[in-house]
Structures are given as structure tokens and as C-alpha cells.
Amino acid sequence: LNTINTNSYPVLIGKKCWGEMSRFIEQKFSGSKIIVVADSNTLLHCYPLLEDNCTVFLSAEVIEIPEGEENKNIDIAIGIWETLLQLEADRSSLIVNLGGGVVSDIGSFAASTYKRGIKFINIPTTLLAQVDASVGGKTGIDLNGIKNQIGTFCNPDAVFINPEFLNTLPAPQLLSGFAEVIKHALITDKNYWKYIISENPTEITDWEKLISQSVIIKNKIVTEDPYESGIRKLLNFGHTIGHAVESYSLETDNPLLHGEAIAIGMICESYISSKLCGLKEPELLEISNYISGLFEPYWLDETIYHKLLQLMMHDKKNENGKIYFSLIESIGSGIYGVSCNTDIITESLDFYKSITVTE
Numbered sequence: 620l621n622t623i624n625t626n627s628y629p630v631l632i633g634k635k636c637w638g639e640m641s642r643f644i645e646q647k648f649s650g651s652k653i654i655v656v657a658d659s660n661t662l663l664h665c666y667p668l669l670e671d672n673c674t675v676f677l678s679a680e681v682i683e684i685p686e687g688e689e690n691k692n693i694d695i696a697i698g699i700w701e702t703l704l705q706l707e708a709d710r711s712s713l714i715v716n717l718g719g720g721v722v723s724d725i726g727s728f729a730a731s732t733y734k735r736g737i738k739f740i741n742i743p744t745t746l747l748a749q750v751d752a753s754v755g756g757k758t759g760i761d762l763n764g765i766k767n768q769i770g771t772f773c774n775p776d777a778v779f780i781n782p783e784f785l786n787t788l789p790a791p792q793l794l795s796g797f798a799e800v801i802k803h804a805l806i807t808d809k810n811y812w813k814y815i816i817s818e819n820p821t822e823i824t825d826w827e828k829l830i831s832q833s834v835i836i837k838n839k840i841v842t843e844d845p846y847e848s849g850i851r852k853l854l855n856f857g858h859t860i861g862h863a864v865e866s867y868s869l870e871t872d873n874p875l876l877h878g879e880a881i882a883i884g885m886i887c888e889s890y891i892s893s894k895l896c897g898l899k900e901p902e903l904l905e906i907s908n909y910i911s912g913l914f915e916p917y918w919l920d921e922t923i924y925h926k927l928l929q930l931m932m933h934d935k936k937n938e939n940g941k942i943y944f945s946l947i948e949s950i951g952s953g954i955y956g957v958s959c960n961t962d963i964i965t966e967s968l969d970f971y972k973s974i975t976v977t978e
């Protein structure tokens with residue numbers, strides 16, 4: 620069992636975290652009402668594990684929300700608040716968010732606002748939520764289909780990460796979360812990169828080691844810059860182009876998962892790094908060959924380039940109409956705040972095509 624202490628709460632990682640979780644809840648919340656927020660899938664696949672391993676959950680209430688990003692919205696949040704009222708939850712109650720990033724974002728948002736904020740803990744069940752959403756204190760919902768427009772910064776009391784949950788996670792979801800792991804290595808840690816490229820994500824058995832390393836990296840960055848005024852921007856590597864491709868794909872019959880789009884973004888932005896930040900050609904090829912070997916190729920037709928560029932114009936890092944990127948100078952060394960012209964962005968999309976399309 621691995622414990623990583625953030626500024627305000629512990630993250631416990633390991634197959635043996637059940638015992639610690641029971642003790643934690645019994646010590647801090649004995650006599651409190653415990654309310655689990657789960658989605659339809661995590662209720663089916665993950666909740667039984669909790670009931671089997673932690674007796675405190677035998678008397679818990681459960682709020683089930685429908686699965687999927689389209690449900691991370693204000694109507695579902697209102698549903699959670701109303702159910703909390705019906706269950707007579709008060710400020711001594713504990714919310715337990717059991718699920719991927721959708722459940723932890725909306726459950727934490729509901730908890731952080733209900734009666735001006737009640738305590739919550741997170742039990743992330745997807746790789747993405749374990750390595751990414753588990754630290755940083757961001758909660759939120761989408762508004763009119765635009766992601767994360769409403770939310771709070773609010774920390775849980777604790778996070779318990781059990782890699783066993785990954786056993787039931789569909790393979791594409793696992794790989795999607797792995798994109799963020801790759802990003803953590805590329806922006807901060809060459810040794811970690813060497814370790815991950817020696818592993819096949821579908822055959823990894825020691826998830827504890829990998830999740831711990833990613834949580835350590837993310838925690839270090841968000842502790843230094845909680846509100847994203849500087850170094851936290853590094854976490855956006857791959858995301859300027861990745862988000863544009865993701866948004867575009869969601870309007871088509873072939874929608875991409877978040878990490879699948881970020882994988883494309885990381886290849887393109889590594890190319891831009893080689894043009895603007897001195898990333899050496901062999902490292903560019905090492906990165907792009909590794910990532911393109913893991914993810915299915917995605918067809919980027921030249922006729923959609925202008926749409927992608929338009930979408931990039933809405934990126935949150937932009938200033939004065941310029942597109943700013945978080946890039947890498949070498950593997951393990953990120954840099955943020957690099958502006959890039961549209962010609963190089965276009966070339967980077969061509970580069971992605973050149974390495975993924977086999978004639």
C-alpha cells in the first residue's frame with residue numbers, strides 16, 4: 620500500500636486499501652450518514668467489491684446516476700442535491716464518489732455546494748480518474764454541452780485507489796487513461812518514460828507502481844500551482860490539438876475517447892516541439908512510434924483542418940488571439956506558454972498523418 624500526502628488529504632493506492640478505508644471512515648465518520656454516488660456501471664461492477672470488503676457500506680445509501688459525459692450536467696446535479704435532501708443528509712454526512720471522472724466531478728461538485736459544502740471522499744474506478752482526477756481539487760459539470768464550465772475547487776477528505784477496479788474496465792477506457800500516464804512521463808520524467816515504454820498497457824500487472832508515480836507527478840505540479848497560473852499548464856501537453864480533435868470527433872459517427880484524442884494531440888505537439896523547442900528528431904520518432912503503436916489511427920482529412928484550427932482558437936490558454944502550447948524540450952522536460960502559428964500546426968497534422976497512414 621502506497622500513501623501519497625497532498626497538501627490537505629491522503630491518497631492511498633493499492634489492493635490493500637480497503638482496511639485503511641474502513642478505519643478512516645470509522646474513525647472520522649462514525650455515526651454519520653454515508654451516501655455513495657455511483658453510475659450505472661460502477662454500481663454493477665464496483666459497488667459489490669466495496670460491500671464485500673468494507674462493512675461500513677452495508678448500511679450506506681446509494682444515489683445512482685446514468686453513466687456517460689452527457690450526464691455530467693446541472694439536471695443530474697439537481698437530482699443529487701434533491702436526493703440528499705430526501706435522505707436528510709446534513710453537514711455531518713459523508714459522500715463517497717465511486718466511479719470514473721464523471722462521477723467524481725459531479726459528485727464532488729454536488730458535495731462541495733450542498734449546504735455550502737459537506738465532506739466527501741473519492742474512490743476512482745477508471746485509470747483516467749485514478750491518475751488524473753484524483754488530485755488537483757477540480758470539481759464540475761458541463762453547461763450547454765461545453766465541458767467543465769461550472770465548478771469549484773474543493774478537496775476530498777481522502778482518495779482511495781484500488782487497481783482491482785481496472786479488471787472490469789473496458790480495454791479502450793483503460794488505454795484512454797494510459798494517454799495521461801504517457802503525458803506525465805513526457806512532461807516531467809524520462810526514467811518513467813523508459814519504464815512505461817517497456818510495458819504493454821494491456822498486460823500490466825503492477826498498476827500500483829504506475830498509478831503512484833503518476834499521482835506523485837500530478838500532485839507535485841498542482842501543489843506548486845493550484846490555480847493554473849503557471850507550471851500547471853504543463854499538464855495541457857497534447858491537449859490543445861487533442862481537445863480540438865476530440866470536440867470535432869464528438870460531432871461525427873466516430874467519436875474518440877478523451878485519451879485517444881490526446882494521443883493524437885501528443886504526436887502533433889511533439890512535432891511542434893521539434894520545430895519550436897529543440898526536441899530532437901530521434902526523440903520525436905520514439906514518441907510518435909510508441910504512441911501510434913498503441914492507438915488505432917484516426918483519419919484527419921485535410922478538409923477538416925480549418926475546423927480544428929477554429930476549435931483551437933477557443934483553447935483556454937490563448938491570449939490576444941494567439942494559440943499557446945505546452946510542449947516538451949526533450950523527453951521528461953516540459954515547457955509552457957509557447958505560441959505557434961497556424962502553418963506549423965497544419966504541418967503537425969500532416970506529420971500525424973504521415974506516421975499513421977500506411978498506403
Ligand SMILES: NC(=O)c1ccc[n+]([C@@H]2O[C@H](COP(=O)([O-])OP(=O)(O)OC[C@H]3O[C@@H](n4cnc5c(N)ncnc54)[C@H](O)[C@@H]3O)[C@@H](O)[C@H]2O)c1
Pocket residue numbers: 658659660661664665686687688691718719720721722724744745746747748751752753754755756757758766767784785786787788789792877
Ligand atoms: N477533476 C479533474 O481533475 C479531472 C481530470 C481528468 C478528467 N476529468 C473528467 O473526467 C471525465 C472522464 O472520466 P473517465 O474517463 O473516467 O470517464 P467516465 O467516468 O465516463 O468512465 C468511463 C466509462 O467507464 C465506466 N466505468 C467506470 N469505472 C468502471 C469499472 N471499474 N468497470 C467498468 N466500467 C467502469 C463508466 O460507467 C463509463 O461508462 C471527464 O468528464 C473529464 O472532464 C476530471
